[in-house]
Amino acid sequence: MHLTEMEPCMRPITDPKSRDPDGIFPLCEKDLNSITDEALAALLTSAPIIHQLGGTTVVRLSEKLIMKGGGSVLASEAKMLSLIASRASIRVPRVHRSFQVKDDTQYFGTSGYIVMDFIQGQHLDECWDGLSLSTQGKIASQIAEMIKEMQSIVLLQPGPIGGGPCRGRFFTDYSAGPFMDTAEMEAWFNHKLDICKSVHQAPKDTPPFHFTKFVLTHHDISPRNLILDQHERVWLIDWAYSGAYPPVFESAALSTQPFFIDFNEIVLSLIPRYPEEEVQLDSIGYGLTTAALA
Numbered sequence: 680m681h682l683t684e685m686e687p688c689m690r691p692i693t694d695p696k697s698r699d700p701d702g703i704f705p706l707c708e709k710d711l712n713s714i715t716d717e718a719l720a721a722l723l724t725s726a727p728i729i730h731q732l733g734g735t736t737v738v739r740l741s742e743k744l745i746m747k748g749g750g751s752v753l754a755s756e757a758k759m760l761s762l763i764a765s766r767a768s769i770r771v772p773r774v775h776r777s778f779q780v781k782d783d784t785q786y787f788g789t790s791g792y793i794v795m796d797f798i799q800g801q802h803l804d805e806c807w808d809g810l811s812l813s814t815q816g817k818i819a820s821q822i823a824e825m826i827k828e829m830q831s832i833v834l835l836q837p838g839p840i841g842g843g844p845c846r847g848r849f850f851t852d853y854s855a856g857p858f859m860d861t862a863e864m865e866a867w868f869n870h871k872l873d874i875c876k877s878v879h880q881a882p883k884d885t886p887p888f889h890f891t892k893f894v895l896t897h898h899d900i901s902p903r904n905l906i907l908d909q910h911e912r913v914w915l916i917d918w919a920y921s922g923a924y925p926p927v928f929e930s931a932a933l934s935t936q937p938f939f940i941d942f943n944e945i946v947l948s949l950i951p952r953y954p955e956e957e958v959q960l961d962s963i964g965y966g967l968t969t970a971a972l973a
Contacts, residue, residue: 690732691730691731691732692728692730692731692732693728693729693730693731694727694728694729696727697726697727697728697729697738697739698729698739702727702739704726704727704739704740704741704742705722705725705726705740705741706722706740706741706744707741707742709741711744711775711776711794716778716780716792719746719776719778719792719794720748720780720790720792722738722740722746723736723738723746723748723749723792726738726739726740726746727739729745733751734749734750734751734785734786735747735748735749735751735752735919736748736749739797740794741797742797743796743797744775744794744795744796744797745772745794745795745796745797746792746793746794746795747792747793747795748790748791748792748793749785749790749791750782750784750785750786750787750789750790750791751786751787751791751919752790752791752792752793752919753779753787753789753791753839753843753844753919754777754779754791754841754843755839755840755841755842755843755921755922756791756793756918756919756921757774757777757791757793758839758840758841759839759840759895759918759921759922760772760773760774760793760795760918761774762840762895763895763918766832767828767829767832767895768828769825769828769829769915770912770913770914770915771914771915771916771918772795772796772797772798772914772916773795773796774793774794774795775794775795775796776792776793776794777791777792777793777794778791778792779791779792780792787844787854798906798908798914798916799908799909800906800907800908800909800914801906801907802902802903802905802906802907803818803902803903803905803906803907803913803942804901804902804903804905804938804939806907807902807939807942814911815941815942815945816945817911818905818907818911818913819942819945819946819949820949821912821913822900822905822913822915822946822949823946823949823950825913825915826897826900826929826946826950827950827951829894829895829896829897829929830894830895830896830926830929830951831894832894832895833892833893833894834893834894834895834923835893835923836860836893836923837858837860837861837864837890837893837922837923837924838856838857838858838864838922838923838924839857839921839922839923840921840922840923842857843856843857844856844857845857845858845864845922846919846920847898847899847920847928847932848898848899848920848931848932848935848967849928849931849932849960849963849967850967851967851968851971851972852971853971853972855867861890861893864890865887865888865889865890868888868963869887869888870966871963871966871967871970872885872887872888872959872962872963872966874965874966874970874973875962875963875964875965875966875970878965878970880962880964880965880966881962881963881965882962885958885959885962886959888959890925891925892925892926893923893924893925894923894924894925894926895921895923896921896922896923896924896926896928896929897915897918897920897921897929898920898921898922898924898928898929898932899917899919899920899921899932900915900929900932900933900946901936901938901939901942902938902939902942903917903938904916904917925956926951926953927953927956927957927960928960929950930947930950930951930952930953930957931953931956931957931960931961933946933947934947934957935961
């Protein structure tokens with residue numbers, strides 16, 4: 680069975696008022712530069728909610744601006760968006776302001792805030808099944824071109840832009856690192872592989888990890904993180920898990936997503952694949968879940 684809907688416990692909270700084209704929002708007709716960081720942070724709990732799930736909330740600030748905030752919002756996400764704006768043609772929200780506030784109640788010891796463009800359109804997870812096969816194909820082609828462009832940008836330092844913990848499908852639910860260099864990241868993955876081999880959860884002949892190239896990686900490409908505008912152009916949002924990772928990470932993440940299987944398959948058919956490395960990453964699944972803290 681193809682899963683195309685999120686489980687109820689994973690569905691985000693949304694206030695319909697946040698998408699009202701005639702809505703009155705806190706910063707309407709106000710200059711963003713005149714608002715203090717403290718005042719902006721307070722709006723995370725009072726402005727209309729566009730999206731709220733887990734430790735992340737996105738609110739509508741004005742006709743053109745939103746703010747993403749919470750303990751899961753790290754400085755690396757804003758840095759990645761700024762990097763893309765300077766080096767790539769990928770459609771992403773433009774960052775207008777970002778800041779971090781020390782917060783010992785949060786897992787990472789900080790609460791982050793990013794003010795960026797509001798992208799008008801439909802979230803792809805809400806409209807994908809109603810699109811024609813032709814339109815689905817055109818959208819998949821756009822996404823494939825984004826991935827190819829990202830993978831043409833080689834970065835020397837592995838992990839999130841500007842440093843910090845690595846998050847996403849291949850770093851457990853608790854994150855990993857920060858890693859100072861390639862050797863440290865390889866050692867972490869090979870430790871997970873050794874654990875899996877020792878308890879017969881990975882084939883004994885699985886080769887050790889050896890990373891030779893790091894490219895710009897979104898690491899969570901899914902219809903829930905894509906917006907389709909009125910011109911059928913795709914915008915890629917939510918770069919929380921992004922960073923400089925081996926090229927295989929993008930296709931491996933897509934191939935193991937449990938939702939929107941047909942979407943995953945179409946995109947995967949259009950991008951470079953790394954079969955041996957994908958199998959290698961799949962082999963450490965036990966180390967990333969049951970043995971996540973080992």
